[in-house]
Amino acid sequence: MTTTRFAPSPTGYIHVGNLRTALMNYLIARKAGGTFILRIDDTDPERSKEEYVDAIKQDLEWLGLQWDRVERQSDRLDRYAEAADKLREMGRFYEAFETPTELDLKRKKQLNMGKPPVYDRAALNLSEAEKEALRAERGNGVWRFKLDHERIEWNDGILGDISIDASSVSDPVLIRGDGQVLYTIASVVDDTEMGVTEVVRGSDHVTNTATQIQIIEALGGACPRFAHHSLLTGPQGEALSKRLGTLALRDLREQGVQPMALLSLMARLGSSDPVELRSDMAELIDGFDIGRFGAAPTKFDVQDLFPLTAKHLQSLPLADVADAVTDAGVPADMAEPFWAMARENITTLADLQGWWELCRDGAEPLIDEDDRDFITEAVALLPEGPFDGETWGVWTKAVKETTGRKGKGLFMPLRKALTGMERGPEMAALLPLLQVIRARG
Incomplete structure (x- = not known):
């Protein structure tokens, strides 16, 4: 059975970069x-916060990315020890x-000699007595996995054949x-014991x-199929990492971005397929193909989310937005x-407030000096209420017949006078x- 996972650290809020990984694995x-x-x-007890665990779940639920089960690495420390x-x-x-300073000096020396800055395995030459002395002086050391030099x-599901x-x-x-x-090591043990078959993550x-891969093989596990997606950049190709703090999913939600707009963009961004607004999750799932994604850095512009949000809102019946x-x-x-x-005139649901205020309170009329007499004459011709969908046509026909105005010269001054726009x-x-106009009518 195909098994994937999304493994965020609860040290902050999910951002668009995390979402890319989560969505691909989910689909x-x-x-x-x-x-x-x-x-x-959550193996880092200092940085992991329960509030972020809750926030991660809330963000995924907002998007409709429902998991089949939750695992916590802090509950599996005994498996890592084994x-x-x-x-x-x-x-x-x-x-x-080695201290960080000593390691830094080693790297600089190797670079100066034209060698790759890799750890020189000096610790393998230490005797037990030397190790005891270093523990007494510096405390416990770090534990390194000894790679086979091959x-x-x-x-790779995206990058093709990889050889390192x-x-x-x-x-x-x-x-x-x-x-x-x-x-x-935690990831290796988890992927192996949880039967993860596909791992999609950043390049x-x-x-x-x-x-x-070597650790998995050393422990006798089966390697999942790996795919490494490209990293996101800003719209000008700039590094996005410095801005990810402002691109948390909850920030986008606060700005009025709709889940299906965000998912539709992220499910195609960086692939050879065009970005298309999807109506539901089933369409996203059916149209997803990891093999369609490329290796080149992928430009992400948050502004692209708002036309998609507007288009999505236009498709919704009242029942879906009744609360708003x-x-x-x-x-x-x-x-x-x-x-x-x-609905045809909003970008986000927050825009509804402004349209209702216009309907309720009216607007400051926008009347050109040349149109003042025309507007006075037109208002006098306004039919008796109540108004309905036919009133505008009846009214403008009467105004046209009385004033002789037509086309833009007829409709634009009336619109500006009634809406201020x-x-x-x-x-x-x-x-x-x-x-206001209803009351007058």
Whole structure:
């Protein structure tokens, strides 16, 4: 069975970069009728916060990305300890004691000599007595996995055939000196024991994948199929990482972005398929193909979400937005015609407030000096109420016959006088909703 996972760290809010990973894994699982696991990567007790665990779940639920089960790495520390013991017994795990300063000096020396800046495995030459002395002086060391210096190869679902020389990579630290288990080994143990078959993540993890493949093999596990999606940039190709704090999903939600607009964009961004607004999750699932995505950095512009949001809102019946219409202050008996009028003229639901204020309170008339007599004459011809969808046509016909005006010279001054704007909804739909004019009629 196809099994995928999304493994966020609860150290902050989910942003668009995280969503890309979550959505791809979700769509793969659902298209195959498989399992989607939400795995909370909370092995760092200092930075992990329960409020972020709750926020992650809330954001995924808002988007409709429902997981099949939740796992927490903090509940599985004994499994990681067992794996570490197994690697020690195999001679693939060793303790190292260099300080960050010492490691930095080693890297600089290697670079000056034209060599790759990889860990030199000096710790393998330490005697037991030397290790004891270093523990007494510095505390416990870090634990590194000893890579086999051979080529690590796999067929990536997006990048194609990958081959990495393990000798060009430092032996990865899997456990810190303070005992904290790091992502690299925790992820391997989880993926293996949870039967994860597909792993989609960012291209910045390619080197991690290479080392994890060797760890999986050392522990006797089966390697999942890996795919590494491109990283997002800003609209001008600038690094997006510095702006991700302002692109949290809850910030986009606050700005009025609709879930289906966000999902439709992220399900196609960076692929060879055009971005198309989808009406529901089933359409997204059916149209998703990980093989259609490319390796080049992918430009993301938050402004692209708003036309999609507007288009999505235009397709919705009143029942889907009834709460927002009520919150804007629209009376129940006017909700249906109000939504029919407003939905073609909003970008987000927050815009409903402004349209209702126009209907309720009217607007400051916008009247050109040359049109003042015309407007006075036109208002005198306004039919008796109540107004309906035919009133605008009846009124403008009478004004045309009386004044001789037609086309833009007829309609534009009337629109500006009634709404204070040069463009907006169909006046036939808006006129019956204008409370001030209704009262006059």
